[in-house]
Amino acid sequence: MTKWDKILITTIIVISLISIGGITYYKSKGQDLYGIIEVDGEEIKNINLLEVEKPYTIKIENGVNYNIVEVSSGSIRFIEATCPDKDCIRIGKLDSPGEISVCLPNNTTIRVSGPGVGEDLDSKTY
Incomplete structure (x- = not known):
């Protein structure tokens, strides 16, 4: 694996985690149950x-x-x-x-x- 492969994989993982966190926060924000x-x-x-x-x-x-x-x-x-x-x-x-x-x-x-x-x-x- 080259240096750029590692950077690309790390970037994809970070973006995925941020997206999941944002979706979870958005779905729970201000909802009434x-x-x-x-x-x-x-x-x-x-x-x-x-x-x-x-x-x-x-x-x-x-x-x-x-x-x-x-x-x-x-x-x-x-x-x-x-x-x-x-x-x-x-x-x-x-x-x-x-x-x-x-x-x-x-x-x-x-x-x-x-x-x-x-x-x-x-x-x-x-």
């Missing part, structure tokens, strides 16, 4: 997940059934439910715009909303 809780299709809570300093729980009662939702910095999830299968709990943390978890027996939905929701195809499929 909201956790939305709905019961029977009606929004009951809208929480800015990036403003949450300390994790907390919310109990959502729907008749004799209930769900407990954990809200933490940047994510939201079901942690307890009276439904028989507990599929809503198995979904885990939601932390990206467009993610959703539904407890059908209790008619309760949590989802994450933020910039870019509905603009592109989903990047994740379950």
Whole structure:
């Protein structure tokens, strides 16, 4: 390898790293991430997940059934439910715009909303 080959490779690596860092910074800059809780299709809570300093729980009662939702910095999830299968709990943390978890027996939905929701195809499929 000649001296110029090494300089070219080093330059390409540096430019790539700067580009990746810039893209990451741009994507995270000033974005809001909201956790939305709905019961029977009606929004009951809208929480800015990036403003949450300390994790907390919310109990959502729907008749004799209930769900407990954990809200933490940047994510939201079901942690307890009276439904028989507990599929809503198995979904885990939601932390990206467009993610959703539904407890059908209790008619309760949590989802994450933020910039870019509905603009592109989903990047994740379950």
